[in-house]
Amino acid sequence: xxxxxxxxxxxxxxPQLLLAALVTIEVAVISMAIGMVFAFILFFGRxxxxxxxxxxxxxxxxxxxxxxxxxxxxxxxxxLGAIGIIIDSYITVVxxxxxxxxxxxxxxxxxxFKAVPDSQLNSARSLGMxxxxxxxxxxxxxxxxxxxxxxxxxxxxxxxxxxLGMLVGLRELSGETQFLNSRTFRTFEFFxxxxxxxxxxxxLMLLLFRILGWRLFRGG
Amino acid sequence: MxxxxxxxxxxxxxxFLGEAALRTLEISVTAIAIGSFFGVIFGWGMAxxxxxITFIINAILDIFRSVPLxxxxxxxxxxxxxxxxxxxxxxxxxxxxxxxxxxxxxxxARGGIEAVPIGLxxxxxxxxxxxxxxxxxxxxPVGLRAVFPSWVGVALSVVKDSALVSVIGYVELxxxxxxLITRTQDTFLILTIAGLFYFALSYPISxxxxxxxxxxxx
Numbered sequence: 001x002x003x004x005x006x007x008x009x010x011x012x013x014x015p016q017l018l019l020a021a022l023v024t025i026e027v028a029v030i031s032m033a034i035g036m037v038f039a040f041i042l043f044f045g046r047x048x049x050x051x052x053x054x055x056x057x058x059x060x061x062x063x064x065x066x067x068x069x070x071x072x073x074x075x076x077x078x079x080l081g082a083i084g085i086i087i088d089s090y091i092t093v094v095x096x097x098x099x100x101x102x103x104x105x106x107x108x109x110x111x112x113f114k115a116v117p118d119s120q121l122n123s124a125r126s127l128g129m130x131x132x133x134x135x136x137x138x139x140x141x142x143x144x145x146x147x148x149x150x151x152x153x154x155x156x157x158x159x160x161x162x163x164l165g166m167l168v169g170l171r172e173l174s175g176e177t178q179f180l181n182s183r184t185f186r187t188f189e190f191f192x193x194x195x196x197x198x199x200x201x202x203x204l205m206l207l208l209f210r211i212l213g214w215r216l217f218r219g220g
Numbered sequence: 221m222x223x224x225x226x227x228x229x230x231x232x233x234x235x236f237l238g239e240a241a242l243r244t245l246e247i248s249v250t251a252i253a254i255g256s257f258f259g260v261i262f263g264w265g266m267a268x269x270x271x272x273i274t275f276i277i278n279a280i281l282d283i284f285r286s287v288p289l290x291x292x293x294x295x296x297x298x299x300x301x302x303x304x305x306x307x308x309x310x311x312x313x314x315x316x317x318x319x320x321x322x323x324x325x326x327x328x329a330r331g332g333i334e335a336v337p338i339g340l341x342x343x344x345x346x347x348x349x350x351x352x353x354x355x356x357x358x359x360x361p362v363g364l365r366a367v368f369p370s371w372v373g374v375a376l377s378v379v380k381d382s383a384l385v386s387v388i389g390y391v392e393l394x395x396x397x398x399x400l401i402t403r404t405q406d407t408f409l410i411l412t413i414a415g416l417f418y419f420a421l422s423y424p425i426s427x428x429x430x431x432x433x434x435x436x437x438x
Contacts, residue, residue, distance in 0.1 A: 003302040062419075062423060063415075063419065065422075065426070066376075066418065066419045066422035066423045066426065067380065067415050067418045067419055067422070068380040068381065068383040068384075068394065068418060069380070070383045070384060070394060071383060071394055071411070071414060071415055071418060074394070074398070074411060075411055075415065078401065078407050078411065079407055079408055079411050081407070082405075082407035082408050083408065156286070160286075160287070160288040160289075161288070163288035163290050163291060164290065166290070167290075167387070174288065174290065174291065187294065187298040188295065188298040188299055188302055191291055191294050191295045191298065192295060194291055195287045195291050195292070195295055198286065198287045198288060198291060199283060199286045199287055202286035202287075203286065
């Protein structure tokens, strides 16, 4: 092996990488938040009386779950680009990841809502709450507790998926690494450090979700 | 901007996409087979080993679940080049995908083994079965039923994740469609065909697996 490892360029670029890691976290949080909102809409859309809402929700969920996330990203980037809708890389990645998350989480919510007995909703209603009130204050908190663990996994998954951004020119952690790599050609060194940063982010997020879950649902 | 009704897509382009689809299948099936084999061994190690062994296996496999696959692919590809053994994209892609699959299957397998009631296993041992007989004739069939749908889920996600192998130069379906798009500019149609292929593969299998799960739980 006559390869000489050169870590200096990576160490010098570390602040840049850490800043890019913040972009990664930001994209993940925004995509997850938007995805969750749409997941609720899809969940209710699926059981709606209007067939068009039911159909749209079902198609969305099945396409999100049965095609690669990279395909979905390309579709938002190049597919929409081809019909004249050109969107910034950052927004494209958020849209694709939110689309993907919404599909997976809608399916998770189905299990979560099943875990809350109907009597909960009925009792809340008979206490004088309106339907939205009963959902927001009684049912959804219990659903959140039921889906907290799969939701944590989904969030980590979204965080890892933001790395696809490098394929559409987004300068998040992977994109930034690729950019620095193209200038220095220290591919292994750069990507090794990036892998380490991803690992740390994943563990940190897991810890945060554990603490948050414990604070929100303790005693339950 | 109008979309052309007549596309520049030729019949041989469809053939090109079809071949690429076969390559997607080839790399995913290989990775699922190798990865599941090792995944079951790791899962068994975690379920049967002592705490230290379980912790070590889990910690190592966790790395592969906490780093984006795309980074793993680039890292492995550049690493074997450094060692002086550059491999074809199919080989390095298969190795990385297999390890990734094994990391996911290990948890599924562990869950399957632990889903078998301990009383059942004690009963089989007290009937005179050896440890391995108990494993093959009792734990395997009972555990498999418990986690079969999860395993199908993992397998399907590997098929979808195989799209990422394009970053190290393997021309699978999604890469092939990109190549065609560059030439024909027929983005919408080609992407739709690629998407339909993944969907046609993944959707029926996930529905069948759901059906099987329901039947088993009746």
